[in-house]
């Protein structure tokens with residue numbers, strides 16, 4: 001298995017605005033090692049959410065390549081993309097998007113249950129994840145009965161429940177005070193580490209960005225290193241693509257019907273250590 005999970009090359013994204021064309025991404029490229037964390041900062045409107053949405057299959061680029069786990073996301077049909085989104089990616093947004101009529105436990109277990117995991121197993125997994133974010137005493141609270149920080153911690157737990165390869169967080173602490181920001185960020189990074197997930201965080205918060213192993217900024221439509229503002233450029237050809245052969249079962253899992261709930265998805269959920 002390649003140690004590179006995400007490899008993005010020459011990503012171009014424009015939006016039409018009246019008669020104008022907005023050039024948002026202008027050849028962004030980077031790769032993310034499996035199990036590592038990356039943060040992206042940048043001015044408002046620089047394209048951070050656009051980039052994250054393309055990576056998560058919520059939006060499509062005009063051109064360029066987005067390989068995740070050896071499969072080209074850009075080439076997926078709408079239905080395969082929807083399977084990719086729900087099974088391979090965990091999302092966390094600035095707003096928690098919890099379902100108001102469901103408890104914390106139900107909110108976390110639902111994506112797994114919908115994916116076909118047995119209710120008992122989904123509940124058990126959700127309970128464990130809520131323990132990780134220190135909400136074992138809030139399992140049966142509805143979102144309206146939780147604080148802002150607690151809601152985001154539920155969202156962190158929910159992002160992990162389908163055992164995704166990739167966690168994408170867009171301003172996960174954007175709505176929180178500094179104390180809650182630090183706690184939610186710590187639980188997010190620690191959760192990703194504990195479960196061996198690859199994490200990409202878009203943030204305006206310096207402290208949240210600095211916790212990542214690799215730090216980039218998005219400026220002028222391309223990703224740059226935070227330190228020198230050098231454009232991130234991948235070598236042409238070479239190991240990045242060579243090492244990204246489609247990974248059989250995984251690539252197949254993105255095809256509708258190619259996913260077996262209760263299979264590898266529920267296995268291997270016993271990492272060592274604790275948060």
Ligand SMILES: Nc1ncnc2c1ncn2[C@@H]1O[C@H](COP(=O)(O)OP(=O)(O)OP(=O)(O)O)[C@@H](O)[C@H]1O
Nearest residue numbers: 015016017022024043044045046047048049050051
């Ligand atoms: N659907 C759309 N149609 C037209 N323009 C869009 C669309 N979506 C985004 N944009 C524009 O693309 C640019 C990048 O938007 P994006 O949301 O990616 O920025 P961002 O870096 O996430 O900003 P912020 O830090 O404020 O969240 C913005 O100027 C925005 O107005």
Ligand SMILES: [Mg+2]
Nearest residue numbers: 048049050170
């Ligand atoms: Mg944004």
